[in-house]
Amino acid sequence: MSMRADARRNRDQILAAARKIYLAEGFTVPMDEIARAAGVGVGTLYRRFPDRDALLRGLAIDAIQQVTALGEIAWQEERDAWSALRRFVHEGSELNRVVAAVRPHLIDAVPDDEELFQAGVAWFELLSRMVVAAQEAGDMRGDVAPGDVLLMLNLLTRPLAGLPAELGAGLPDRFSDVMFDGLRADSPTPLSGAPITRWWA
Amino acid sequence: MSMRADARRNRDQILAAARKIYLAEGFTVPMDEIARAAGVGVGTLYRRFPDRDALLRGLAIDAIQQVTALGEIAWQEERDAWSALRRFVHEGSELNRVVAAVRPHLIDAVPDDEELFQAGVAWFELLSRMVVAAQEAGDMRGDVAPGDVLLMLNLLTRPLAGLPAELGAGLPDRFSDVMFDGLRADSPTPLSGAPITRWWA
Amino acid sequence: MSMRADARRNRDQILAAARKIYLAEGFTVPMDEIARAAGVGVGTLYRRFPDRDALLRGLAIDAIQQVTALGEIAWQEERDAWSALRRFVHEGSELNRVVAAVRPHLIDAVPDDEELFQAGVAWFELLSRMVVAAQEAGDMRGDVAPGDVLLMLNLLTRPLAGLPAELGAGLPDRFSDVMFDGLRADSPTPLSGAPITRWWA
Amino acid sequence: MSMRADARRNRDQILAAARKIYLAEGFTVPMDEIARAAGVGVGTLYRRFPDRDALLRGLAIDAIQQVTALGEIAWQEERDAWSALRRFVHEGSELNRVVAAVRPHLIDAVPDDEELFQAGVAWFELLSRMVVAAQEAGDMRGDVAPGDVLLMLNLLTRPLAGLPAELGAGLPDRFSDVMFDGLRADSPTPLSGAPITRWWA
DNA sequence: GATGAATGAGGCTTCATTCAT
DNA sequence: GATGAATGAAGCCTCATTCAT
Incomplete structure (x- = not known):
């Protein structure tokens, strides 16, 4: 119907x-x-x-599905995982801002929300494939897990109030560039804590 | 009085x-x-x-001043700027969470708030001294400015709802380690956008 | 039409x-x-x-006309007024529940509503004929008027929330039995107040 | 406190x-x-x-407790149960109107509401004592139970919209007089259904 | 005519702030 | 000064009614 x-x-x-x-x-x-x-x-x-939450939920599912679609394209068109990952992050920057902003308001409801959960799973699986492939290709350091990448992206894409719009819009790209440099395989600093392997908790 | x-x-x-x-x-x-x-x-x-804002303001000034004090100590006790910076970030992690959480609610009022502005300036100047010194010492890449470091720290310290407490608490350290690796001098990827040189906008 | x-x-x-x-x-x-x-x-x-009121109105007119029709039959088939009255009350129990439930929502509009008013008048006249005849036959005490009977019936037929369905359904009959015993001619207790002679006020 | x-x-x-x-x-x-x-x-x-329900609840508890207090006095001051019962009903008429009006809105919540339940229990126990004593004294017919009396009173005290105020106020007394006549021991008509022994269901 | 989507006034409730005790 | 009761503006949501398909 x-x-x-x-x-x-x-x-x-x-x-x-x-x-x-x-x-x-x-x-x-x-x-x-x-x-x-x-x-x-x-x-x-x-x-x-x-209700209010349902709207946020709609927003989140929408954005997650779109970002996943973008990622699939990058994954198919780029020759190596590292490039696909960077392109995906770059192109999905705007959508990621939505997801990042919505996360704190929805995350607790995720386990009970089939549709949202599935959208998140699909997204996370795509990201995982890229991360693992990039690590196997020797492009990404081995002591991080897909969850680390996801959460860092989530944080680095959050809105920064008070900035002039044209400045704020460019920051996620700029900051994820720094992050990617920090993720390159030859970085030696050992990380504290354990790799994050789940996206929702 | x-x-x-x-x-x-x-x-x-x-x-x-x-x-x-x-x-x-x-x-x-x-x-x-x-x-x-x-x-x-x-x-x-x-x-x-x-009123409510005054409370947030008190919180922010308090935390900024404490984090600055920590930084001054690190700056005096460590031999090089890079180490001081890392120690400062590490030790101030908890306080930075406060500042990061409060930022979106206060940032627009900063220019009109003498006391808050001054606290922020002192903090930013300390951070700037460290960043510049680390760059001059060849430890940090040259295409970032203190504002970049400050904003990335702000983002990476934000709360991530939905995580088990013991996991969430460790993430700022873990993620700032990745960031520091990305800030090291030998990182080649050119950054998009311009260096951020102001702390409040 | x-x-x-x-x-x-x-x-x-x-x-x-x-x-x-x-x-x-x-x-x-x-x-x-x-x-x-x-x-x-x-x-x-x-x-x-x-609008909403029109629906209630439809409901009420419908139920009143049906209950009047039932009463007419009882009136013709039973040999004495008292029996007709009891049969009428008994058989119209379900319909009376509707009228009783609707009353508070419509009563103020009755004087201005020709169709509803007429239906009510017909019903009340039938009831009056029965009451008066029962009194003349010496079966019903003389200090009540048709309006008393109508209003008591209205009240005793109201829904009683919270009761198991099979219990609630039987109560109007049970309680009107008590009422009829109270209405029998040999009851001596003098009533306070005046007999009610109008159905709508 | x-x-x-x-x-x-x-x-x-x-x-x-x-x-x-x-x-x-x-x-x-x-x-x-x-x-x-x-x-x-x-x-x-x-x-x-x-919230809205809490207000109704407050109203109900208040009224029930007051009506119970009135009843206790009547019970102690009158020589026989029948007189006490009638006096109690007569004097509590105004309060009973409150209870009757509130009932449909609260009854489903009663079993889960300790305070309301207790108030109701005390009230019902008093009424039961009176009814049983009146029956033992031979003043009240034996085929009714306290619940019957309670529910009939509840119904007969409900508000009748559309009546002139001075008329409406007197009706509960008038109608409960008829009811009491119907409850007298010598009334023979056998009742349909079973005696009601509980007040809340 | 039938359908069900759109509208927005109005009810319930929360909470920042003020003020009596 | 400290307390917590009182206030009412403002947000969320429902549902009677209207209107486009």
Whole structure:
């Protein structure tokens, strides 16, 4: 049973508006404001997303699936894992900002949320494949696990309030460049703690 | 004009309770809960900190000053800048979590807040001295500026909800180790964007 | 101007569903739920009954007319008024529950609502005929008026939440039996207040 | 830890206002209106009664305890159970209206609510003592149980919307007089169904 | 005509802040 | 001063009603 055309359009408008506003102003914006930005009434917002969390959830699933799709393409088109990984991170920077911003608000619900969990699993498996391949090719140091990469990416992509927009937008790329240099195989500093192997806990 | 002893004690209890609760539960905790955790009434809380922002501000100034003090010690005791920087980051990890968590809520007010601004300036100057010295000593790559280091630290120290406590606590150290490896002088990857030279914008 | 067959069918489905749901869950059920139970869309519901009150009104008129019809039969088939009255109360128990439940929501509108008023008048006149005849036959005490009987019946038929269904269903009969015993002519206790002679106020 | 004087006063004002408004306009009145009628802000209302149900609960417990107290007095002062019962019903008429009106909204929660349950138990035990004694004295028919009396009273005391106030206020007395006549020992009509022995189900 | 999506007023509740005790 | 009760603006959400498909 697919949605009516106008319903689908509304849903997309809402997700787009929510993404934009949340990134710009944080997660405290009232639902009414999101509805207004999407050009719909609150009622419509609530019809599509039964409550605040459902909206975040929709946002997250959407972004995770898109970022995964980007990654699959990079994985197929690049010759080596290291390049695919960097390209994936670079191209998914904008989407990753969404995921990073949403994470703290959703993470506790993940284990109980089939759809969200599956989206995350697919994403994490792709990332894992890349990381392992890069390590086997000798391009990435061996003492990190995919979870380390995921979490560092998550942190480095978080919004930094107070920066001029054109500066802030470029930082995830800049900082992940530094991170990648730190992940290269010839880096010797031994890491404290244990490699992170799971994405959700 | 110094405070009476009990007033000072109240103030410290409140700041300690607020720090603990904010780190554990995020910034949505009601003022009542903080007052209760501090063992005082809301009235007293509001006498010390006229509103919510003032409390955050107190928290931030407190933490920044402490982290600066730690850094000064490291700077004087370590023989080279690189070691001082690493020690400083390592030892200030807990305090940095506070600063990182508070940043998004205060950053816009910084330019108008003399005391907060000054604390930040002192901190940033110390960090800058270390970074520049490390670069001059050939230990750190030259295409980053102190602001890059500060912001990356800020991001890498942010709380990661959903992780088991004992895992989460160790991550800032682990991730800053990777970052430091990425900052070492022999890293070749050219960075996109421009070096960040200011701490507040 | 008679309705088309399908329109009539819709109308009846809606009334049946509404009666059932209202009795089971009270009058707080949303219109959507009634529409769903009736197997139609809300739009159709609103086409038949322009607003919530119109639906209640339909329900009430329907039930009052049916209960009156039952009463007429009893009145013709039973040899004495007292028996007719008891049979009428007994057989109309289910319908009376509807009328009793609806009363508080409609009563204020009755004087302005021709159709509802007429249905009520017919019902009340029938009841009055029975009461007066029973009194004249010496079966019913003389210090009550038809309005007393009507209101007591209304009250004793109201839903009693929290009871097991099979218990609750039998109570109107049980309790009206007690009431009839109290209404028998040889009861001596003088009543406080005045006999009630009108049905709607 | 007893309440501050003003807090206690507020609590009482709220209960009084709620009782009055609920009886006059039903349970759909907004919380704001009750607060206004009590001369306090909504916040105060919510501080005393955490949500709508808590207010109803407070109302019910209050009324039940008062009605029980009245009954105890009647029980001690009257020479026979039958007189005590009638006096009790007569004097508690106003309070019973509250209990009757509240019942449908609370009954499902009773088994899980210690305080409410206890109040109800005390009330029911008193009523039971009276009923049993009246039956043993030969004043009340033997085929009813205390639960029958309680439920009939509950029903006969319910508000009848649409009646002029001075008429409506007298009806519970008038109708319970009829009921008492129906309950007298010499009434022969056998009742359908089984005696009701519990008050809450 | 039927359907169900869209609308937004209005109810419930929370919590930052003020103020009486 | 300290306390915690009171206040009410503002956010979340529901649902009666309207309207596009």
